[in-house]
């Protein structure tokens with residue numbers, strides 16, 4: 180295998196921080212370059228400030244560092260996107276087009292594009308959204324991800340670019356904070372339980388959504404990127420399912436560890452976004468094509484999140 184040289188956009192985000200660390204562990208810190216729109220959040224590997232709308236800057240970094248593997252994570256998520264749809268479209272769409280063009284020009288070996296359950300909307304089986312279900316999303320984020328998947332497929336077919344993609348469910352972890360998503364409640368709830376003993380949830384108690392624990396999401400990403408190209412049959416994006424639960428079910432799990440924990444439900448505009456998303460995905464294509472298998476269920480996730488946050492607090496005090 181030739182030496183890998185990795186570049187990430189959006190490395191300061193919830194998934195980006197953990198994926199950068201995993202890639203550094205796997206390929207060595209000298210081979211991983213992290214970028215984000217903000218100043219370096221504390222990476223020890225090479226870091227550049229990069230706005231994904233700056234195509235020349237992106238091209239320069241790719242060429243000067245002879246990048247082989249490109250992970251494009253920068254995006255405006257569902258809830259933030261609804262507050263400024265034009266900005267979400269600009270960042271998500273033009274950012275991706277810059278990534279696709281520069282990756283093609285620089286002949287990178289592989290490109291990763293994260294899609295989302297947000298691509299689904301009208302006309303699906305909400306209990307088990309199929310791999311090839313119709314995509315009629317309701318949020319600007321979902322529209323940009325659905326279009327993005329098709330652009331990725333187009334670049335694969337037309338230019339042979341080896342683009343790979345996953346439709347992430349809500350990603351839950353405690354070492355990096357989510358920002359601007361509809362599934363963020365499933366992270367916030369743990370911090371509020373431990374810090375304040377109560378939580379006000381912005382979704383209804385029965386809002387069932389697909390979720391995945393961070394370790395599973397990172398492993399899925401690396402396994403997809405490691406798979407031989409002929410195993411990747413889907414060049415739009417693979418459905419990825421971890422587990423599915425409602426806020427009430429997550430609350431019950433946390434109560435097993437903290438019996439006096441209290442919750443109230445005050446659904447806001449994010450409930451409408453959640454209502455348009457599937458409750459579960461059919462990820463059999465990912466299982467068949469490149470061997471995807473999740474390890475975390477709701478009980479293991481709750482235990483890991485709760486103990487992880489508690490331990491970190493003990494270390495700080």
Ligand code: AKB
Pocket residue numbers: 256257258294295296297320347348349350359360361362363
């Ligand atoms: C969001 O809630 O916007 C994201 C997602 C499901 O893509 N976490």
